[in-house]
Structures are given as C-alpha cells and as structure tokens.
Amino acid sequence: MTAVRDLLVDLRDATKGAPRIHVPGGPAEPACLANALREAPDLADGATFIGHWLPGINRTAWTDFHPESRAEGTFLYSEYRKSFEAGRYRLLPLHYATAFEWLKTVPLDAAFIPVSRPDERGDVSLSLGTDMSPALTDRKKVRLIAVVRPDMPFPANAPRVPLSSFADVIEEDTPLVTLADPPLSDEAKAIAAHVATLLGDGFTVQSGIGSVQQIAMAAAAHHRNIRIHTGMITDAALEAVKAGAIGPEPGTILTGTAIGTPPLYEAAGQDPRFNFQPVSVTHSVPVLAAIPRLAAINGGVEVDLFGQLNSEWVKGRQVASTGGLGNFVRGAQLSAGGRSIIALPATARGGSLSRIVLQLASPTVTLSRAEAGYVVTEHGVADLATADIDQRAERLIAIAAPAFRDDLANEWAKLRASL
Template sequence: MKSVKQLLAELRDAANGAPRIYVPGGPAEPACVADALRETPDLADGTTFVGHWLPGINRTAWTDFHPNASAEGTFLYSEYRTAFEEGRYRLCPIHYSEAYEWLKSVPLDAAFIPVSAPNEQGDVSLSLGTDMSPALADRRYIRRIAVVRPDMPFPASAPRLPLSDFTDVLEDTAPLITLTDPPLSDESKAIAAHVATLLDEGFTIQSGIGSVQQIAMAAAAHHRNIRIHTGMITDATMEALNAGSIAPEPGTILTGTAIGTPPLYTTAGKDARFNFQPVSVTHSVPVLAAIPRLAAINGGVEVDLFGQLNSEWVKGRQVASTGGLGNFVRGAQLSEGGRSIIALPATARGGSLSRIVVQLASPTVTLSRAEAGYVVTEYGVADLTTADIDQRAERLIAISAPDFRDELANQWAKLRASL
C-alpha cells in the first residue's frame, strides 16, 4: 500500500505539476491527505482541489497548504475567504443537484473516495459519502483512490462497490468528524411548535443544515409515522427516532449523509430505516415532486416583505451558497399536499436586528417571491402561498419581533406608495 505522500507526488508528476484532485467534504473528509500536505506543503504546489465542502463542518482550507494551490467548490465560507479574494477559489453558485452533475464531467485527474472497511465479500460501502461519491463511480479514466475509514458504518441500504474497483487504497484512522447539536433555545422551541402546526401524521420531512434541522425534528416529534427525505441528517434525527415519530418501515430515513456523534453513526449502520442515496435521488426535483405531503423546512438569513429570501449574504459579504434549497423548495411546491417552510428567528444580534426586512440588501436573491411558501418565526406563521403583495407584507410584519413592527409598517407604506 502506497503512502499518501507517494500518491500525491505521483499525481503531480503525471499531471505535469498541475493535478486536479477531488477531495470530499462531509464527516469522512480525508484527514490523512490534509496531514500529508501539512508535513510536505510542496505537494500542493500547482494543485487544484475540487469538492463540496460543508460550512461549519469541513474546516480544512485546501488552498492554505501552498500559495500556488487553488480550489473549486459550491459553498463559500470563512476558511476560503482569503483564497476567494485572491482569485484562488472558484465559487460555482449552482443548485446541489447541478453540483452532482458537474462532478460527473469536471476535469479531474484523481479522486479520494471515503469508504467503509470491506465486508467478507470484499465490498465496501459508500455510506456517509453516498451523497457525492456515486457521481465518480463511472469515471474509470481518473485515478480513484479508496480511503478506508474503519469507523464508517456499513448500512444495509447504501451503494457498495468491490474494493478491487479502486486504483489505490489508503487507510485513514483519524476519527470521523463529529457534530454536536446545541440544546434548543426557547426561541427555537417556539418556532418548532409553530412549524408542527403545518405538519400532520405521515408527512415526509426535509430539513436544511444548522439549527433548522433541530427545529424540523422537534416539530416532527409532535406527530407519528413521519418519513425523512433530505440531504443530511444530524443527531436531531435520533431524538425524533427516540420520540417514536419516525415510521417503522425500512428505508423511512432517506439521506445522502449523516453528520453527528458516534451513536448516530452506529445507529445508521444497524437500523434498517436508514437509507443512504446520492444527490441524484435526494435532491432530484422529479423524485421530490412524486412524494406526497413533502414538507421542505429550511432556514435563511432574512426575508423581505415581498417574500424574497436571502440565505447567502451577511453584511454584504457572501458567507454561504444556494446549496440544495432551491431543489427542495421546488420539489415541495410540486408535491401533492406539499409545503415549503422557511423557519428562522425574528431577530439577530441579540434582538437588535430584524430578520424580517422591507427589502433585501443582498446583491442576489436566493429564493424569489414566486417561490414563497410559509415563513415561520417564534411569533407565528405567515402563509404567503397565494397572498397578494399587501397581504404578504401584513402577514410578515405580524410575525416580526414586536419592537420592529411599527417601523416595518411605516417603511412598507412608503415603499408601497412608490410601486
């Protein structure tokens, strides 16, 4: 078995010093590759790293290993801010479904693919790396390197491949990345209670990343026979399981990856309800549209009185990207009895800033007003599905923080007179 440094050196030589390498994000990010580059930074000289690294979870900035290294990805967050400003990070602001398709054809010389330890038949599971790895499965002309993670689960329902299909095999003994959900605040509990009024027994739930996942699962705990179809799950799913909210049939928790603590990973490998599928399934609008009563529950930075959402910009700087939000919202809107729900606190910065605003200040709009569904804060629910422009403003002001309502109403009256 070759060392990581040997493989990286071979890749540089074969690509004349400018290799393009896929490095995955998620809980099984290859720590062994990062360690090798920290020890020998010249191995990153001229290298372009390609990946879908998740904000708040993947902290490695692959561009930091060498000033001549660059990266391409679909999210932008603080670790890549410097490289982005220097022009060494290429941001692709596309839907997650398109990011998967992009990975099928983007020029690559090699790909590190996390897998479980092999079973008795010599097969490995893509497991926690199922979201993106299958896009590389048929790219036989690139060097596909299996990164065996001994603590990665081997779920009953997840893509598996013969270990012999890989060009090279590495073992990464670093522990999987873990994520511990903080306790739900009183504010979030109130939001979850309002979201629960929009659900019912037998709904299928999608939830975004961050605190909205906890809100969604807390809302699910009010009901029974809930199914999950989402891109990522956290420990909050365990709470819904323990509450008896999740339907008992196999495959009722369909996801692309799981990021949490070891008990979640262990359960994902043993409980037949866990079903790992690639982004081509989890984020497919036709697949989502065919699910009856799909509730897409997502967050955002701010919503304006037209119903437009910004989930990417803070203080005029891009801090995130579109991700799968657009896929799930459109799927839920096409689902029979489906609902798109944006759940967010009414304020930010300790209550000094309203997240319900008259007009977005962000340079781009994440969701247009035509895609507005329900907006939920701790103060209630605003149904924007068929509301006209005046009803939208009225309903959104009603769920804003009380200290901001008069100001919002006055600003809206001035804006409305100019429309």
C-alpha cells in the same frame, strides 16, 4: 496500502505538476491527505482541489497549504475567504443537484472516496459519502482512491462498490468528524411548535443544515409515521426516532450523509430505517415532487416584505451558497399536499436587528417571491403561497419581532405608494 505522500508525488508526476484532485467533504474529510500536505506543502504547488465542503463542518482550506494551489467548490465559508478574495477559490453558485452533475464532467485526475471496511465479499460501502461519491465512481478516466475508514458504518441500504475497482487504497485512522447539536433555545422551541402546526401524521420531512434541522425534527416529534427525505441528518434525527415519530418501515430515513456523534453513526450502520442515496435521488426535483405531503423546512438570513429570501449574504459579504435549498423548495411545491417552510428567528444580533426586512440588502436573491411558501418565526406563521403583495407584507410584519413592526409597517406604506 498506498502511502498518501507517495500517491501525491505520483499524481504530480503524471500531470506535470498540476493535478486536479477531488477531496470529499462531510464527516469523512480525509485528514490523512491534509496531514501529508502539511508535512510536504510543495506537493500542493500547482494543484487544484475540487469538492463540496460544508460550512461549519469542514474546516480545512485546501488552498492554505501552498500559495500556488487553487480550489473549486459550491460553498464559501470563512476558511476560504482569503483565497476567494485573492482569486484562488472558484465558487460555483449551483443548486446541489446541478453540482452533482458537474462532478460527473469536471476535469479531474484523481478522486479520494471515503468507504467502509470491505465485507466478506470484498465490497465496501459508500456509506456517509453516498451523497457525492456516486458521481465519481463511474468515471473511468479518473484515478479512484479508496480511503478506507474503520469507523465508517456499513448500512444495509447504501451503494456498495468492489474494493478492487479502485486504483489505490489508503487507510484513514483519524476519527470521523463529529458534530453535537446544541440544546434547543426557547426561541427555537417556539419556532418548532409553529412549524408542527403545518405538519401531520405521515408527512415526509426535509430539513436544511444548522439549527433548522433541530427545529424540523422537534416539529416532526409532534406527529407519527413521519418519513425523512433530506440531504443530511444530524443527531436531531435520532431524537425524532426516540420520540416515536419516525415510521418503523425500512428506508424511512433517506439521506445522502449524516454528521453527528458516534451514536448516530452506529445507528446508521444498524437501523434498517437508514437509507443512504446520492444527490441524484435526495435532491432530484422529479423525485421530490412524486413524494406526497413533502414538507421542506429550511432556514435563511432574512426575508423581505415581498417574500424574497436571502440565505447567502451577511453584511454584504457572501458567507454561504444556494446548496440544495432551491431543489427542495421546488420539489415541495410540486408535491401533492406538500409545503415549503422557511423557519428562522425574528431577530439577529441579540435582538437588535430584524430578520424580517423591507427589502433585501443582499446583491443576489436566494429564493424569489414566486417561490414563497410559509415563513415561520417564534411569533407565528405567515402563509405567503397565494397571498397578494399587500397580504404578504401584512402577514410578515405580524410575525416580525414586536419592536420592529411599526417601523416595518410605516416603511411598507411609503414603499407601497411608489409601486
């Protein structure tokens, strides 16, 4: 096994002090690398870290180890705020499918890749790192570093790679990142019940990250023979399994990664229904479009009366990125019998702020009005797919919180007169 510190010294020497290093996100973020940099911060001097680190899951800001380090990524979360404002964090607002392709060509000197322990043939599984790792494993000029994790599952359905194909092997003894889903609120249960009316037996369900995953799985639990095709799953998927909603066939839970508690990781390694595939499969619009009755269930920050969605900005500051939302929405819209569903609470800040608004205040639009499908709050369902502009406003106002409906209707009347 190679010592992480020695490896970093070697990389700096080989690149004249400016290595470009891919660091994985998700549940297998390498704490051993962070610890090495914490103990010897000068090893980060001049380094650029590249990755797809997930908000709410990955808490390390790789630019914090040294003031002359930089990072590049596709999500922006609070730990990177200072570096972003200082121009040391390069944010790429890419769809997730495009981000995967970017990883195939972005200049890199080395890539840390989380893997399971090798089997009797010497193969390791990409397992929980299947989402992005396959974009790197075929890059011949990149120094591939296997981060062997004893607690990483070895799923029956996941890409395998010979351990001998890696230039270096290190072992990570820090446990996988865990994330426990909080109990569903009454508000979320009401949203899930409305979403369930848009599904049926045999649907394939995709769900975004955060609380919308629980909403989607709670909605799926009302039905049977459900399949899952998504970028990431949480413990909520196990709840759908326990409810008998998920079909029994192998491969019915197709995902790129999983982030949850040990029972989820154990199931991922033992239940043949788990099928780990890269972003080139999970987020491919042609693949998604070929799935009949695909329901893409995602969240957002606010929806305006034109049907436009903001899922990236809060109070004028960028807090997230596009991620896979656009890929899944477009795939669902092209799916035979498919549907795109935006599920969100009607209010924020303890009920003082409506999330159904007259016009988006954000400087960018995550989904245009032409991409609108269904919007669901705890107050009902608004079908926008074929609605004209007046019907959209009327239907969205109807699912806003009652306290805001009159003001929204009056504001729309004024705006409509000027259109």
